[in-house]
Amino acid sequence: xxxxxxxxxxxxxxxxxxxxxxxxxxxxxxxxxxxxxxxxxxxxxxxxxxxxxxxxxxxxxxxxxxxxxxxxxxxxxxxxxxxxxxxxxxxxxxxxxxxxxxxxxxxxxxxxxxxxxxxxxxxxxxxxxxxxxxxxxxxxxxxxxxxxxxxxxxxxxxxxxxxxxxxxxxxxxxxxxxxxxx
Numbered sequence: 411x412x413x414x415x416x417x418x419x420x421x422x423x424x425x426x427x428x429x430x431x432x433x434x435x436x437x438x439x440x441x442x443x444x445x446x447x448x449x450x451x452x453x454x455x456x457x458x459x460x461x462x463x464x465x466x467x468x469x470x471x472x473x474x475x476x477x478x479x480x481x482x483x484x485x486x487x488x489x490x491x492x493x494x495x496x497x498x499x500x501x502x503x504x505x506x507x508x509x510x511x512x513x514x515x516x517x518x519x520x521x522x523x524x525x526x527x528x529x530x531x532x533x534x535x536x537x538x539x540x541x542x543x544x545x546x547x548x549x550x551x552x553x554x555x556x557x558x559x560x561x562x563x564x565x566x567x568x569x570x571x572x573x574x575x576x577x578x579x580x581x582x583x584x585x586x587x588x589x590x591x592x
Contacts, residue, residue: 425533428483430476439492441465447516493518496530509545510538552584
């Protein structure tokens with residue numbers, strides 16, 4: 411008798427908002443994923459090694475902005491497992507209600523190169539448009555993978571700020587500011 415190989419149905423990535431209430435139940439997964447990407451070299455405002463406590467504290471600080479709508483957090487899920495996340499900072503000033511800043515977009519190492527990052531950006535862009543926003547800005551490490559990723563999605567370079575961020579060896583690294591009209 412020939413063995414029958416059963417293929418499990420493919421579990422697709424679902425990208426959706428993470429509410430302030432859900433943040434509490436997802437805080438450990440978010441913290442663990444942030445630690446993974448920061449310790450692997452992503453900047454995201456942190457320097458490795460990132461401790462679990464510091465990572466969890468960061469996620470807790472987002473709750474007030476999520477509650478007021480000044481920030482949007484989206485997660486990418488494979489089944490119930492968080493595999494990526496991204497944020498929009500939504501300025502509330504009268505002269506800034508047309509723009510957002512894309513922040514802290516990251517994907518689990520095991521999921522990179524499979525369209526998760528693109529799906530996160532698409533969801534964040536859709537959220538921005540639904541909120542009446544038409545301009546997205548962001549900062550990335552100059553010359554790094556994130557800069558190449560965003561430029562491949564059509565982001566345009568504004569300029570480079572020398573020594574804007576501190577790297578893992580405490581060296582100063584350049585940052586590039588990018589934008590995209592929606």
